[in-house]
Amino acid sequence: MTDDASPDTREETEGGTDGLTAALPGLDLGDEEAAGRYQVLARKYRPSGFSDLVGQEAMVRTLTNAFASGRLAHAFVLTGVRGVGKTTTARIIARALNCVGPDGTGGPTIEPCGVCENCRAIAEDRHVDVLEMDAASRTGVDDIRELIEGVRYRPVSARYKVYIIDEVHMLSRNAFNALLKTLEEPPEHVKFIFATTEIRKVPITVLSRCQRFDLRRIGAENLSADFARIAATEGAAISDRAIRLIARAADGSHRDGLSILDQVITTGAACDGEISEDQVRDMLGLADRTRGFDLLEAVFAGDAVRALDILEDDYRNGADPMQVLQDLLEITHWLTRIKLVPAAAEAAGVPEAESERGSDLAGRLGMGALARAWQMLLKGVKEAQGAPSVVQAVEMILIRLAYVSELPTPEEALKTLDGGGSPRGSSAPPAPAASAPRPGGAPVGAVAAEPVAAPPPEAVSDARPHPTSLAEVIALAETRGEPVLKVQLINNVRLVHFEPGRIEFSLEDGAPQEIVGNLARFLRAETGERWMVSLSNQSGEQTAAQKADAETAEEKAVIAETPLVKSILETFPGATIETVRRLGPETAEQPDDDGPAGGNEGEPPE
Numbered sequence: 001m002t003d004d005a006s007p008d009t010r011e012e013t014e015g016g017t018d019g020l021t022a023a024l025p026g027l028d029l030g031d032e033e034a035a036g037r038y039q040v041l042a043r044k045y046r047p048s049g050f051s052d053l054v055g056q057e058a059m060v061r062t063l064t065n066a067f068a069s070g071r072l073a074h075a076f077v078l079t080g081v082r083g084v085g086k087t088t089t090a091r092i093i094a095r096a097l098n099c100v101g102p103d104g105t106g107g108p109t110i111e112p113c114g115v116c117e118n119c120r121a122i123a124e125d126r127h128v129d130v131l132e133m134d135a136a137s138r139t140g141v142d143d144i145r146e147l148i149e150g151v152r153y154r155p156v157s158a159r160y161k162v163y164i165i166d167e168v169h170m171l172s173r174n175a176f177n178a179l180l181k182t183l184e185e186p187p188e189h190v191k192f193i194f195a196t197t198e199i200r201k202v203p204i205t206v207l208s209r210c211q212r213f214d215l216r217r218i219g220a221e222n223l224s225a226d227f228a229r230i231a232a233t234e235g236a237a238i239s240d241r242a243i244r245l246i247a248r249a250a251d252g253s254h255r256d257g258l259s260i261l262d263q264v265i266t267t268g269a270a271c272d273g274e275i276s277e278d279q280v281r282d283m284l285g286l287a288d289r290t291r292g293f294d295l296l297e298a299v300f301a302g303d304a305v306r307a308l309d310i311l312e313d314d315y316r317n318g319a320d321p322m323q324v325l326q327d328l329l330e331i332t333h334w335l336t337r338i339k340l341v342p343a344a345a346e347a348a349g350v351p352e353a354e355s356e357r358g359s360d361l362a363g364r365l366g367m368g369a370l371a372r373a374w375q376m377l378l379k380g381v382k383e384a385q386g387a388p389s390v391v392q393a394v395e396m397i398l399i400r401l402a403y404v405s406e407l408p409t410p411e412e413a414l415k416t417l418d419g420g421g422s423p424r425g426s427s428a429p430p431a432p433a434a435s436a437p438r439p440g441g442a443p444v445g446a447v448a449a450e451p452v453a454a455p456p457p458e459a460v461s462d463a464r465p466h467p468t469s470l471a472e473v474i475a476l477a478e479t480r481g482e483p484v485l486k487v488q489l490i491n492n493v494r495l496v497h498f499e500p501g502r503i504e505f506s507l508e509d510g511a512p513q514e515i516v517g518n519l520a521r522f523l524r525a526e527t528g529e530r531w532m533v534s535l536s537n538q539s540g541e542q543t544a545a546q547k548a549d550a551e552t553a554e555e556k557a558v559i560a561e562t563p564l565v566k567s568i569l570e571t572f573p574g575a576t577i578e579t580v581r582r583l584g585p586e587t588a589e590q591p592d593d594d595g596p597a598g599g600n601e602g603e604p605p606e
């Protein structure tokens with residue numbers, strides 16, 4: 001029961017864990033009031049009736065209907081992100097339930113009078129029958145037992161005993177079970193109001209006994225309008241754009257927004273004239289959005305030096321590097337949206353200069369580049385959070401972004417590879433098809449520098465093939481439509497000796513002996529020559545399949561060392577080479593007999 005705790009203490013607890021309040025040093029919700037006449041806006045403008053709730057029309061409508069029909073549940077659950085007004089709503093409901101009207105004869109009403117003793121006592125958090133508990137700090141079954149103990153006693157002065165349990169999802173399982181017993185058979189004079197940010201953590205057994213109300217995240221428009229009204233009431237001159245910035249920074253939370261507004265007004269009181277957007281930005285430690293654009297533009301242009309200059313500048317001016325990263329993330333998201341829906345550039349609250357710049361940038365950047373930047377920034381945020389020096393981490397992320405901007409996107413890279421070309425001179429991964437396969441020969445990567453272009457048409461001669469290796473024989477089997485033979489050769493044949501006209505090999509255990517005869521017939525038919533095909537009692541080399549496996553592993557290692565792939569792997573920590581795609585369809589289509597090209601490395605995997 002928190003009726004012994006002062007409301008200010010609670011306010012502080014609610015805001016204390018939040019980054020926003022933490023980012024506003026000097027803003028202490030409790031002290032100011034204690035210090036003097038100034039009353040914190042969040043308390044001063046705490047809504048006292050449903051009509052004061054900003055942006056919660058849907059919930060208010062449902063609640064109004066419930067009161068009008070007299071069908072009030074024994075328990076309510078209010079859910080929504082922090083700061084949208086759950087506990088405030090809970091207190092208004094408590095009032096609505098207990099209001100007796102100015103003349104003391106009224107019943108439950110959606111419009112509590114605010115003047116009767118019940119209304120006033122609840123507003124001042126001193127009503128003996130309205131009990132609040134913060135489940136975040138009191139999660140145990142004993143806490144709940146203690147609370148529920150009083151359920152069987154009638155209210156002292158109110159119509160209903162109201163139990164408000166904040167952050168109800170934090171209760172332990174035993175605590176929920178204890179609560180459930182009461183919820184199953186609640187006395188007539190008791191109402192429960194639960195508030196939670198995480199409704200999914202509340203057991204369904206509890207939820208099923210509650211009337212649920214969802215509080216919406218409050219839109220920036222609604223917040224702006226409300227803050228403008230409050231600023232006017234307070235006699236503070238704040239520019240529209242500054243108000244919009246506050247609303248945006250509040251991120252859906254009325255309370256957070258009021259806290260910022262508080263500070264803005266206090267700070268602004270010292271200076272003359274209207275409080276500008278820039279002043280608020282400074283106050284909040286928000287990096288200038290235009291700086292965000294500058295930074296992003298530098299990064300996308302691959303200009304790491306300029307990007308670092310901008311960052312250093314901002315940093316020296318007091319910008320939080322983490323916030324810089326968040327801004328980049330936000331802008332990237334926005335640019336991506338503009339790419340999909342160009343109208344997004346003119347979204348509410350976006351200054352004209354910004355929307356123009358956004359459209360321009362979005363037009364110049366590809367979806368792939370934006371998606372990649374988003375991914376890298378997201379990963380960067382996590383990295384920076386765990387880094388000993390945030391600014392250093394952010395620098396590294398910018399360098400990485402700038403560096404990678406010169407690389408083709410994955411799609412572009414694939415296209416380039418498929419086209420057989422190389423985006424950066426010899427930096428393309430080696431195309432294995434170009435290698436000269438000799439049994440036990442050099443790894444494919446060693447000959448990567450050779451051009452991979454398909455042989456010119458005239459290279460294909462009419463002459464019959466003269467395979468000079470088992471690999472070429474396998475390729476021949478493939479192109480001449482002998483898939484069974486091909487597979488048998490790949491999987492079962494362990495080569496002992498190969499020379500044109502003579503092949504000696506052993507077979508894998510259990511392989512069909514007929515391979516010998518089939519191969520001899522095939523070679524005779526294809527080359528027009530007699531081939532000596534025989535089994536050897538030596539064990540021979542690995543099969544082509546085994547070699548390919550080993551080579552794939554080796555290739556991955558080699559590919560990983562090529563500049564392009566190496567930079568990709570460094571840029572995306574945790575990335576791995578999953579498959580090595582064999583390129584070079586020419587091997588399959590044109591088994592040339594006058595060159596070493598083609599072979600088992602050229603076998604496209606099935």
Ligand SMILES: [Zn+2]
Pocket residue numbers: 098099100101102112113114115116117118119120
């Ligand atoms: Zn009243």
